[in-house]
Amino acid sequence: xxxxxxxxxxxxxxxxxxxxxxxxxxxxxxxxxxxxxxxxxxxxxxxxxxxxxxxxxxxxxxxxxxxxxxxxxxxxxxxxxxxxxxxxxxxxxxxxxxxxxxxxxxxxxxxxxxxxxxxxxxxx
Numbered sequence: 001x002x003x004x005x006x007x008x009x010x011x012x013x014x015x016x017x018x019x020x021x022x023x024x025x026x027x028x029x030x031x032x033x034x035x036x037x038x039x040x041x042x043x044x045x046x047x048x049x050x051x052x053x054x055x056x057x058x059x060x061x062x063x064x065x066x067x068x069x070x071x072x073x074x075x076x077x078x079x080x081x082x083x084x085x086x087x088x089x090x091x092x093x094x095x096x097x098x099x100x101x102x103x104x105x106x107x108x109x110x111x112x113x114x115x116x117x118x119x120x121x122x123x124x
Contacts (some may be wrong), residue, residue: 002026002113009118012086016122019100020081022096022115030054033053033099036070036081037108038092038120045095047106051079059104064090085120093117 008020022034035050042097049060049070058070072078079096097111105111 002032002098004098004113004115006094006096006115006118008093009085009120011121011123012032014086014088014122014124016086016102017082017084018086018120020083020094020096020118020120022079022081024077024079024096024098026077030074032104033101033105034072034079035097035099035111036079036094037097038090038094039117045108047108048094049081050104050106052104055077057104059106061106083120086120089120091120091122093119 003025005023012018030053033052036048037045038048039045047061051070051072053059055072058117068084095117098113098117099111
């Protein structure tokens with residue numbers, strides 16, 4: 001069973017920064033594509049960014065391109081999301097998710113394992 005645990009959320013002022021972490025259990029971490037999604041009340045969970053198992057393929061949502069950076073450390077079974085230039089509209093619960101399906105997946109239904117989420121709040 002694969003388990004994901006997010007951390008690093010919090011309250012930050014607009015244009016500030018946060019770094020989220022997603023720790024993944026299991027011995028075959030490098031075989032998992034990991035994505036970040038976010039959700040606000042009353043809205044569907046939306047794609048933010050995805051990174052392939054090797055880290056060589058990355059895909060960002062247009063809304064975060066140039067501000068967010070994803071990376072992974074396969075030796076530590078951890079994926080990081082560095083968020084700079086945060087805006088109030090980035091306020092959401094952020095979830096990481098994992099799948100062994102090949103390719104950089106942007107659809108939430110492609111993911112088999114999810115973390116519990118971490119709240120990010122950006123004040124104006």
